[in-house]
Amino acid sequence: MKIPRSHPRYESLIRRERLVRAWKAGIVVPEGLIAHGRGEAWDYLFGEGTSAPALVAEKAAAAHLVRAKRPVISVNGNVAALAPKEIVRLAKAIPARIEVNLFHRTEARVRRIVRTLTRHGGTGVLGTGGDARIPHLDSRRALTHRAGIYGADVVVVPLEDGDRTEALVRMGKTVIAIDLNPLSRTSQMASIPVVDELTRAVLNIDEFVRELRRDPEEAARIVKSYKKADNLRAMYSFLGWRLRSLLRGRPARRKTRD
């Protein structure tokens, strides 16, 4: 199906199509499709754009990443389906290691995702095997790499589950989550919860990384001034405002998500 660029829901439909294609290629699991739907509903509530508080979190994320000693980006099936190019580009800009880490793990799926990222220019992508375990997680979900997430000081976990986010925080890492649900345990647990759609978030962080790499003082200032609780509070205010305007604005015949 060809979706015209002029379609009001173009971006959202393209994302959906990418996921279904990746599911057919054995990269995305059915649970990932359901999770994507949850994200779609939240993104609709947020107006399908980056909010001001999300932009603040994205800049803080970038500041932590440029100052990190061993930054790592964690990639799962949905992330590889939706933004492989953008993830690889961000990894090179930082520069950071990429590790494929799956909730519904099979080695075959890990290999397919590593291949996808490599095809998009990723180098040294970690994933298969694993030589370390994250404490407090059941065995299959704990598997990771010393050269990757296990040894990282700053980890980006886009579309991650709450347990793993919590386990990584407990290990003392700075955990940057990307999750559209501001009330999820992932968003509550992360050191820097970025409440934004994946591709938008990665592109914004990428831009801030390129800016802050040239300005270490500004990066240091941002790391110091970012306050998670304040940022989440601003996010909740924004969400409340959005919902009020959605409910007020709802004309009986306007096109909205079905």
Add this chain to the structure above:
Amino acid sequence: MKIPRSHPRYESLIRRERLVRAWKAGIVVPEGLIAHGRGEAWDYLFGEGTSAPALVAEKAAAAHLVRAKRPVISVNGNVAALAPKEIVRLAKAIPARIEVNLFHRTEARVRRIVRTLTRHGGTGVLGTGGDARIPHLDSRRALTHRAGIYGADVVVVPLEDGDRTEALVRMGKTVIAIDLNPLSRTSQMASIPVVDELTRAVLNIDEFVRELRRDPEEAARIVKSYKKADNLRAMYSFLGWRLRSLLRGRPARRKTRD
């Protein structure tokens, strides 16, 4: 995977498992999994329970159904996966005809869904073939039965898309939608939008049908007194209140949906 009944998210996890199983059986399509995720996010916002305004709409739906001359329940893949037994039971209580009607239609999938409903006790389930077309819909999505949706005066469309809901309303039918998004075009277009989770909605409507069948005067009174705009307004107030309490209540470490 065995999910213990004591799990705080038991119902939601069972539903997810049912959908994934039905997807493996060729009953649910990937787009249906994504749509289910959107519903999950809304249901989470609603507190995963039937709201007072939803209950009012469910009673109005039951009143219309017991007074209908040719009531029909439309069933798609997600509906067959999530509540086949409940749908058949409701159809018998009214009594109403069931017609399988798919957005992503293939005759093979229609047949599989007819078989599922028949296995759960459904009789005379319509679906394959079709001998009429709903005006204003593209050809494949328009196909329907004279003895079913085409000839119905009251139609229940659970988890339906906006275009078809609108087309049925334009045909002069009383359209009862079941959709968790109160802002969707389906909810805006339907004669009676029921904003509730599918299984809960069907069980509640079933109970009201059994009650109102014995009380035609009360059914007539309810049909007269139900006002869609008032009901939706009450739904929006409820949603605003829920969101406010979610945002207020969010302790940093509480378990919420990931």
